[in-house]
Amino acid sequence: MDMTRAAIEAMAPDQSALAAASALLKPAKWPLRARSERLIWGECQGSGANPYRVAADLEDRGSKCTCPSRKFPCKHALALMWMYVEDGAAFQAGDVPDWVNDWTRRRRKGVAPPVAAGEDKSLEAAHQALAESTPDPDAEARRKAAALKRADETHRSVYAATEDLDIWIADQLRTGLAGFLGALGERCRRIAARLVDAKAGALASRIDEMPSRLLALSAEERVDAAIAELGKLVLLARAWRAAPDDPELRREIVNAETREEVLANPKAPRAISLWEVLGERVVTRRDGLVSQATWLMSLGPSARRFAVLLDFFPASAGRRGGAFVAGERFHAEIAFYPARAPLRAVIASREGAVDALDAWPDPPTDPFAHYAEDLLATPWRSETPLLLPKGRICADASGRAWWRSSRGLCAPLREPPPSLALGALIDSAAGVWDGARLALIAARTNWGRLAFDG
Template identity: 50%
Template structure:
């Protein structure tokens, strides 16, 4: 049974637990790892501060878990780390007979979960494994409708509690933004890291973990701007937070808004959604971005360009602990492949999952990129009208050229146009001075970050 890191993130009670779990998801911390023969259960022992390691187990069918540590959080950091290591395949979980302590836990939780359990092992005589019992197990009794109704009511109460917590956190965020404007943005910029950490902690406590991550990265985005643009950049960043908070209040059940504020849907839920947008096309790998976040996670983003019909771009986003080191990529910038992409629900679909990829290279020369079908002003403004709280959106630019001004700053300018756009970072090599027939870039409403471009000389990658 497969799980992903997103599912583990959603289990965490707060960001501190997730960060602590990332620190524990290391080979040197664990021993006795194993899994049941039907791959439903995993277990292991994690070294702690005492003389004896903590025993940790989890049921992958419903992500229930148990740990012998004294933590009052559920799941605790040890259970999160165990699930994380399984999701990321950091260590192997060899199939083995289920230990007695796991069998005992599974037996105690069966009345609540209905999960089947393996038989215990008699003294010196191996009993049948969970796999063997699968064929002989008696049918489960029909679920009590009264119990099902109570469970649904409990789920509804938890959902209402979560919504109230998020709305309270968003109210605190707007008050905090008002305080920053009242005190002056110059002071906010100088002290942005400490101030954003404080409100970020409040957002995590209010179950707005995704928004907390965005706020935590806000100082880095502001300080990446030239000094003269930082006040304007801070104004834009705070305005985006206000728009997102008010949009969530207006539609708290909107999947796209919940993804931006709370957490993304589980991968399994998206795969099981018959209404999810699925596109089969030829895709061009534009670029890969790997960034270490302040919470100890590494964000790996792969940008794809659709060479057929449907949404023009797809963003594949994955997270893994920084402690595991950089992982290899399944993509090479510049390659093209045929595959199925499944998009998360959104007004302008972008984040997606790769469902299927055809083996082998595409026959013949690489496919040309499509040309922009709208005026430049429309290309730059339309994505933000659909999602005004977005930090950046990909855009496909018409023919143009990158030049350097007298101050040494790089700009992109369309052929025959008089509206140059400033670039983030530096522009070197063939990227400067070459006629670019088509350029794929990220537009943040005030700066471009070039992903890749095409020219008469061929493809040019940025950086």
């Protein structure tokens, strides 16, 4: 995949990161810039005694930097890729250093380890390896029995933990939501730790992220939002206890299936269509993982209008990659994780980007009706993507931004929009609605496509 200036701008988390990167394009700030066939790396002198070490993968646009920034990619990684695009000849060809190799090994799983020098490659060793790989029926039976035992222990542990969660929620309501909101972080961490110990990792992550979601709201909105979130947790826990083998409920409580399991599942819904990359949302979670969500919208006759590709990786490993650019279009077959209202998906097959002229589909008159339908099917769901009709983005007297349709529908925005978006005539837009705030992802305006930090 070619590295271009446009691709770098699309990867930037915001305009301030691009502006900061442009200030680092002076060669004097970079005592080292080097490359291999696929990788580039360098050292950028900051305010400290030791320079920051920066590396990037030219093929999938992943990057890593030793700076403390929580933005992905950071200004140093953007500047390194920018300089390579402007003058690749200034990067000296050289052997990949150990710190870059360590990073690539961590982010590429499943690669066979290098063969050590002097390792025995004799025919006898090959026969021994073949013998060891021959299946043993007794061993296979023991493994299956052990797996069933672990599954039963996990079920009993998670079941008890969800009952503890019900008691915890009742305690928060009994003692008052004012006290709950006053000690939100501590109380959520405590029950999340209990759920982690009980192997309900997905549910624990949701509760661990609750403080950041609630505290992002204004003080007068937090009580209602807390009641709604606690209610969704009760419904989710009770639904799982009633159907613990349901794949969607297990995904919400324990963990998600692997990509390979989804692709091999004959019950996984599939959709073949022309897709547009709406945008990306990258969030650093409290557990040290980075959540990278890529939102897609079908432009063809697909029963599934939206799809989201989710990736999780350690913040210490740097950005996993930039396989998509906002606004690009491609034909693909997508497999959805089985669910009542399928949304999360993986790409089964994909063709190259195309310069298609297909228009966005016609938005519904009342886009929030779709959210209500999803909520009836999955009342524990946190948010739903919507296709919005014609309207504008405006601000009230307090400076708070709103989306307003030409028919009078209004919704407050989760994040302040770019200044250029205020007052622009929006033909249609795509966003994510959580029942209280709207997070815009992309919009088609009277002067072109507009991207938001979705």
